[in-house]
Amino acid sequence: KNEVEQSPQNLTAQEGEFITINCSYSVGISALHWLQQHPGGGIVSLFMLSSGKKKHGRLIATINIQEKHSSLHITASHPRDSAVYICAVSPGNQFYFGTGTSLTVIP
C-alpha cells in the first residue's frame, strides 16, 4: 500500500512549456514537502505546505487538504529544471515519499 502516489513517473517537455506534477496521499498530514533531486546530486527542499498555495519564482505548489492532493507547477520550463521531483507527506515527525517524477526539459 502506497501512502503517496505521484504522476506522471516520467515527463519530457520542450523548453518553455508549462509543467504539472501531481501528488495524492492517503494519510492525514501535518505538512507536505516538494523536493528536487538532480542526477548524482543531493536533495533540495522546494516547498513545505500545510494549506493553500506557495510560489517561488517559476515554481508554484498547491495543496487541497480535503481532496488529499497537491500539485507542483513549473512555468516557462528550462533545461536546468531537469531533475527528479519527489512529494513527501508527514503525519507528524515521520515521512512517506512518492516514487518521484523524472523530468527532462529539452532545449
Add this chain to the structure above:
Amino acid sequence: KAGVTQTPRYLIKTRGQQVTLSCSPISGHRSVSWYQQTPGQGLQFLFEYFSETQRNKGNFPGRFSGRQFSNSRSEMNVSTLELGDSALYLCASSGRGADGELFFGEGSRLTVL
C-alpha cells in the same frame, strides 16, 4: 551559514560488518532525520531525533539505530550489514521537525560487498 554535513561521503563494507554514519545539522537546528534511498525502494524514512530524543522510527529492522548528541549532531549505525543495505543514506535538519523546511546533506553512499 554552513549546511548539513554528512561523513563519510563514500564507504565500502563487507557483509556482517557494521557502519556508523555522521550528520552535523545546520547550527541551531534541533531536528535531524535520516533516510535510505535505493533505486528499487526510493526514499524511505529511517528515524527522526529532536533534542536527543527519537520521536519516530520507520519500518526498518533493529539493526538500524541512531542517536543524537547534545550539540544536535546525529549518528546512525547499521550492524550486521547485508547486501541489501547498499544505499545512499541521507540526513536532513530542520528547526521544527517534519513541519519545518528540511535541509538535506549530500549523503553517505554505502556499498556492501
